[in-house]
Amino acid sequence: MRFLFYSILLFFPISLSAQILFTAIDHSENDIRACMLNDSTHEIIEISLNRSYLPTWIGDKIVFNFGNHIWMSDKSTKDQRIIFEGLKPVVSKSNSLIAGYSKQGITIVDSSGKVLKKLEVNFWEKVTPTFSFDEESISYFDKDREACYLFNWKNETNRLFGKNIYHPVWSPDGMQILFNTGKMDANFRVAVVDSSWKEGTPVNYITSINENAVVPIWSPKQNYIAYMILHSKNSNVESDLISSNIILYDIKTKVKTIIAEDAGFTEGAYPQFCFDGEEKYLYYTSVNSLGNGALVKIELKNNFQKKILTHDKNFDCRLPACK
Numbered sequence: 001m002r003f004l005f006y007s008i009l010l011f012f013p014i015s016l017s018a019q020i021l022f023t024a025i026d027h028s029e030n031d032i033r034a035c036m037l038n039d040s041t042h043e044i045i046e047i048s049l050n051r052s053y054l055p056t057w058i059g060d061k062i063v064f065n066f067g068n069h070i071w072m073s074d075k076s077t078k079d080q081r082i083i084f085e086g087l088k089p090v091v092s093k094s095n096s097l098i099a100g101y102s103k104q105g106i107t108i109v110d111s112s113g114k115v116l117k118k119l120e121v122n123f124w125e126k127v128t129p130t131f132s133f134d135e136e137s138i139s140y141f142d143k144d145r146e147a148c149y150l151f152n153w154k155n156e157t158n159r160l161f162g163k164n165i166y167h168p169v170w171s172p173d174g175m176q177i178l179f180n181t182g183k184m185d186a187n188f189r190v191a192v193v194d195s196s197w198k199e200g201t202p203v204n205y206i207t208s209i210n211e212n213a214v215v216p217i218w219s220p221k222q223n224y225i226a227y228m229i230l231h232s233k234n235s236n237v238e239s240d241l242i243s244s245n246i247i248l249y250d251i252k253t254k255v256k257t258i259i260a261e262d263a264g265f266t267e268g269a270y271p272q273f274c275f276d277g278e279e280k281y282l283y284y285t286s287v288n289s290l291g292n293g294a295l296v297k298i299e300l301k302n303n304f305q306k307k308i309l310t311h312d313k314n315f316d317c318r319l320p321a322c323k
Helices: none
Strands: 019-026 031-038 044-046 052-058 061-066 069-074 080-085 087-091 097-101 105-110 115-120 137-142 147-152 157-163 165-170 176-181 189-194 213-218 224-230 242-250 256-265 281-287 293-299 306-308 316-321
Touching: 019 052, 019 293, 031 052, 031 061, 052 087, 052 316, 061 087, 080 105, 105 137, 137 165, 147 165, 157 165, 165 213, 176 213, 189 213, 189 224, 224 256, 242 281, 256 293, 281 316, 293 316
Parallel strands: 256 281
Antiparallel strands: 019 031, 019 316, 031 044, 052 061, 061 069, 069 080, 087 097, 097 105, 105 115, 137 147, 147 157, 165 176, 176 189, 213 224, 224 242, 242 256, 281 293, 293 306
């Protein structure tokens, strides 16, 4: 085990907004760990042991995968417990619900870990589930039917959301839905529709079919949409990260700006990058000269200046999650 991350974060108070969760990998020892970075001091702590990954915030606590189970931890990492057996935890907007894939389908629990519902659905694990704005439905992708469904877990009704649609996410005000669309063997596009949109009605695309745009997210104040464009060919560096650009789309002006050309896409993960709460920064995974990931911060209000946050090129740091 060659992780050399520090625990200094535990000894002085810091703002949660300055803490970035991420997954760190030591490929030489097949070690993967959920970690937390202090953006101000660049100090890093390990949240859990080997085989922990995909950490995300739920209020001032952390939810993450450890093996095939979903765990919860306080920010000191001292108080940890199993919540349920499952994968790919997602948290609702109000931080009151957690969902994850389980053996039979999707498990939904409250913030205390109490199981509220187990849904039996045919999901594709490469597409992360998402909560609806009212938190009464959960989305998933059925690979056999090549379609996205919304399962209302309160009244136990399941409806088609749309064919070849992935990761529907509601805008912060709940009035619009952002999603990826496209057949699995073709290029993908990013679309924005009204929250009342139904399958078969017109779609507003903000990308062209030639761009192959994926994993879009809203900014917290709904001023921007960010997404990745996958490069047609990977770089010369050997890596499982797919070389990509990150595009910032200004919702008001409809102007698109390439803010990163060195980004790395991790297959089967969503989201891939994040905004801070004030929309001052965007955090993403870049690909270094060894093919590993490094966390980078972009200043959105200062000519998109970049700052590398993880400097050890032997460690693969990826998939930042902001509070």
